[in-house]
Amino acid sequence: MTQAKRKLAVSELALRDGHQSLLATRMRLEDMLPICDKLDQVGFWSIEAWGGATFDTCLRYLKEGPWVRLRELKKALPNTPLQMLLRGQNLLGYRHYADDVVMKFVDMAAANGVDVFRIFDAMNDLRNVRVAIKQVKANGKHAEGAISYTVSPVHTLDHFLDLARGFEDMGCDTLAIKDMAGLLTPVATRELVSALKQTVDIPIHLHCHATSGVAEMVQWEAVHAGCDIIDTAISPLAGGTSHPPTEAMVAAFRGTEFDTGLDIELLQDIAAYFKDVRKKYARFESHVTGVDTRVFINQIPGGMISNLANQLRDQGALDKMDEVLEEIPRVRKDFGYPPLVTPTSQIVGTQAVLNVVSGKKYKVITNETKAYLKGMYGQPLGTVNEEVRKLALGDEEPITVRPADLLEPELDALTREIGDKARSVEDVLSYALFPAIALEYFEERESGNLKPESLDEPEVAGSEPAAAIVPSLAPTEFNITIHGEQYHIKIEGSGHKSDDLRPFYVKVDNVLEEVTVETLTEVLPMADGSIDAKKASKGSLRPKATKDSDVTTPMPGRIVAINVSEGDQVEAGQNILVVEAMKMENPVHAPVSGTVKAIHVNVGDNVNPDECLIEIE
Numbered sequence: 001m002t003q004a005k006r007k008l009a010v011s012e013l014a015l016r017d018g019h020q021s022l023l024a025t026r027m028r029l030e031d032m033l034p035i036c037d038k039l040d041q042v043g044f045w046s047i048e049a050w051g052g053a054t055f056d057t058c059l060r061y062l063k064e065g066p067w068v069r070l071r072e073l074k075k076a077l078p079n080t081p082l083q084m085l086l087r088g089q090n091l092l093g094y095r096h097y098a099d100d101v102v103m104k105f106v107d108m109a110a111a112n113g114v115d116v117f118r119i120f121d122a123m124n125d126l127r128n129v130r131v132a133i134k135q136v137k138a139n140g141k142h143a144e145g146a147i148s149y150t151v152s153p154v155h156t157l158d159h160f161l162d163l164a165r166g167f168e169d170m171g172c173d174t175l176a177i178k179d180m181a182g183l184l185t186p187v188a189t190r191e192l193v194s195a196l197k198q199t200v201d202i203p204i205h206l207h208c209h210a211t212s213g214v215a216e217m218v219q220w221e222a223v224h225a226g227c228d229i230i231d232t233a234i235s236p237l238a239g240g241t242s243h244p245p246t247e248a249m250v251a252a253f254r255g256t257e258f259d260t261g262l263d264i265e266l267l268q269d270i271a272a273y274f275k276d277v278r279k280k281y282a283r284f285e286s287h288v289t290g291v292d293t294r295v296f297i298n299q300i301p302g303g304m305i306s307n308l309a310n311q312l313r314d315q316g317a318l319d320k321m322d323e324v325l326e327e328i329p330r331v332r333k334d335f336g337y338p339p340l341v342t343p344t345s346q347i348v349g350t351q352a353v354l355n356v357v358s359g360k361k362y363k364v365i366t367n368e369t370k371a372y373l374k375g376m377y378g379q380p381l382g383t384v385n386e387e388v389r390k391l392a393l394g395d396e397e398p399i400t401v402r403p404a405d406l407l408e409p410e411l412d413a414l415t416r417e418i419g420d421k422a423r424s425v426e427d428v429l430s431y432a433l434f435p436a437i438a439l440e441y442f443e444e445r446e447s448g449n450l451k452p453e454s455l456d457e458p459e460v461a462g463s464e465p466a467a468a469i470v471p472s473l474a475p476t477e478f479n480i481t482i483h484g485e486q487y488h489i490k491i492e493g494s495g496h497k498s499d500d501l502r503p504f505y506v507k508v509d510n511v512l513e514e515v516t517v518e519t520l521t522e523v524l525p526m527a528d529g530s531i532d533a534k535k536a537s538k539g540s541l542r543p544k545a546t547k548d549s550d551v552t553t554p555m556p557g558r559i560v561a562i563n564v565s566e567g568d569q570v571e572a573g574q575n576i577l578v579v580e581a582m583k584m585e586n587p588v589h590a591p592v593s594g595t596v597k598a599i600h601v602n603v604g605d606n607v608n609p610d611e612c613l614i615e616i617e
Helices: 014-022 033-042 054-062 066-076 099-112 130-138 157-169 186-199 215-224 246-253 264-280 302-314 318-334 344-357 367-374 386-393 411-421 425-433 435-447
Strands: 009-012 046-051 082-086 116-120 142-148 174-179 204-208 229-232 477-482 485-494 501-508 511-518 521-525 531-535 557-562 575-581 584-589 594-599 614-616
Touching (some): 009 246, 014 046, 014 082, 014 264, 033 066, 033 264, 046 066, 054 066, 054 425, 054 435, 066 082, 066 099, 082 099, 099 130, 099 411, 116 130, 116 174, 130 142, 142 157, 157 174, 157 186, 174 186, 186 204, 186 215, 215 229, 229 246, 246 264, 302 318, 302 344, 344 367, 367 386, 367 584, 411 425, 411 435
Parallel strands (some): 009 046, 009 229, 046 082, 082 116, 116 142, 142 174, 174 204, 204 229
Antiparallel strands (some): 485 501, 501 511, 521 531, 557 575, 575 584, 594 614
């Protein structure tokens, strides 16, 4: 089904995936609105501005209402369609939601300003996108079905063509190739796009990350093979794990039959603005800013590589990154070769980290891994390792139905549960997606105490400010002079090896180095707020785990659930704690049977390995 050639359309990603890939999704609305007038003049096919990780980050870190952001951007960009990324039945969270929640979320997103919904499923299981697509069409909005592109022994060209037919049959207006890890090569792109153009009648939209260094060539080949729309990011937010630069691709096709017609000088004005804005978010810069061809092997999306680095750094195990990258393909094979995109990239990546740092494969298995192996995220295309599934599920059988078929309607119950803390239907939906984070946001909003995280202080272990580990009077950026030579030092973060040994990650003249600090003093707050540092026995706020019966966490994280009380009788292997790390929930089990003698943690506490969280006797 050959279509006539036409000018190339462009979607701009600066307001979502550009800063999500390079700046940990931290760009604030206040830095978007001043440039919206110029963005609106360009004539983009769409501007991606919502969805993905923006919703979570707005609530968790920026203390912005995500729905407020959407409304304000719609008001500031009246002439350009606003686009969002929606994870099908996962919406923007990390589990499947009941159909009534999915439908209401789409309704409210459409009402608040979303014009184009890019809808995908991490497993490419079309059962998981059907409800969302149908609801987008019911709202009269543009539905774009997205194939999660990946490479494996089971992901064939015929499989991708079947997916394309399925999206078209569901009424999608366009079809996106979502190359989230940058795996497409020019040759593979030409083959795929040419075959898709012969298979479906709807326009083809290409989304490819620049991680592997060939994205511009991929887009060039795609357009010549018939691709109708490409995704780009304005140059200060392009490259690395982001996308090809907008101005460069506009220039590349200028004067050809695919000329975009976009004004390069206007784009350069926009680029100059974002060049200054990016400096503001220096503390969130990804360390993965160049070309990394390892992605062809490990297939980890760019944002996930940064998360893995942070996770290992927090454990003082940054030197194990290569081991984790080697472990990821093995875990992926055990799991039936899922495409690695949120949430499956987090599930596979976190499990690989646990396999490496625990020293034994599948010694610790996250709740999300168990749910995945049960089939609660959908059906993998490949064969799951049944030995691994048995470790995770025991005698429990995996499901074969659409996961959401097992979910009862939940919107009414959520509305009653949140009560008067929610001011609107949008608040109820925020609570549905991120209960703990939304509640915290609502409470701070009610008290007038919404305060975004600092742009100045570096993040350190456990997401605590530097002052939580370094005395508050100590600087985190300074110059030192040794033998007449001056060096610029900036503390980037801290990990954990033991109570008295802590790795610090510092930039020395902008070169990242790891140093290990042995603690010889403890820092004590005085009644007047001053600090008293004195020689003392080394220790921490929690006792060190010294007995086999002491309950510890296998990785740094945050306590999200405590399932026992002092005096309870527990059985060995019983789930007694849940620790959230890398946005995954990791159950912590009782190492022995016995009585809970003492609990040394509360929900919300940040914890580290080797600390005794619960004593069992």
